Amino acid sequence: MADEVKLFAIAISPFVCRVKLALNMKGIKYQNLEEDFPNRSTQLLRYNPLHKKVPVLVHNGNPISESLVIVEYIDDVWKQVPIFPQDPYQKAVARFWVKFIDEKCIPALHNVFGNNGGEQVVAEACENLQVLENEVGVKGKRFFGGDNMDIVDIVAGFIAYWLGLMEEATQIKIFTEDKFPKLTKWSDEFVNCQVVKEILPPRSLEILPPRSLVLAYYKKRFSKG
Structure with a gap:
């Protein structure tokens, strides 16, 4: 069955x-x-x-x-x-990065757009992104998980795709290739993977809204008036 x-x-x-x-x-x-x-x-x-x-x-x-x-x-x-590493130590390391992204990076990014790009919140968000910049691509890795995506890549997908929508909605740009070249390269690799493209809003429009509706959501969410 x-x-x-x-x-x-x-x-x-x-x-x-x-x-x-x-x-x-x-x-x-x-x-x-x-x-x-x-x-x-x-x-x-x-x-x-x-x-x-x-x-x-x-x-x-x-x-x-x-x-x-x-x-x-x-x-x-x-x-x-x-999706999770099989080695107990590597699994613990992956969980550490997942926790860092969910509890530090994503809230800091939301603060940037919720506070109209204030200097202090931008600095905090960029500091967290720099930590990930230093981690991704270590020893020539394609993804955080190595040659294949793992749980860290899945969670960091927020940065690869959703962050760009928030930047576009608010006209506040913090994630640039000159500041974060390795993280930008990883983001491109991530969103262009077939398994990823199939579930993001620009694709499968029969069950997902167009990208414009997602963008409209963020414009409304971060609107000041």
């Missing part, structure tokens, strides 16, 4: 895209259930009553919430194309 896999999603969410990328990397077929926020479906509220948000993966009737928890679950259940 085939697995039943459903994903409660919203296309503009980078956290949903993490899960879609993990499923795509593994070649797992799933039913994409697009939510209409703020009108959450009764199913979503039943499966995630605590946070009432996406993503929620439902595997054979069992719901799993929170993007990183879902991705790790996917990696544990479907063994093909590992």
Whole structure:
């Protein structure tokens, strides 16, 4: 009997895209259930009553919430194309970088656009990006995970794609090739991978909104008036 896999999603969410990328990397077929926020479906509220948000993966009737928890679950259940390193030490290192990106980098970037590009918040965001600049491409690696993407690349995908949309929406540019050449090269490699292109808003328009709608979301979010 085939697995039943459903994903409660919203296309503009980078956290949903993490899960879609993990499923795509593994070649797992799933039913994409697009939510209409703020009108959450009764199913979503039943499966995630605590946070009432996406993503929620439902595997054979069992719901799993929170993007990183879902991705790790996917990696544990479907063994093909590992997302987390198999070596315990390397796995711990990957988790360290995931935590750094989620708890330091992404909040700092949001602060830049939420505070109209203030000098102090820009400096903090660039300092965090510089840490990643120093890490990616070490010893000629194509991705953070080496020659193939891993969990760090999935989480850092926010920088590769969504950061550019926020910059375009606010006309505040901090992520430039001259400042971050290795991170820019990594970003280009990431967004041009077929498994990534298939789940980003410019593609698969039958189930995802055009890029312009995602851009409009960020313009509204960071608007000052």
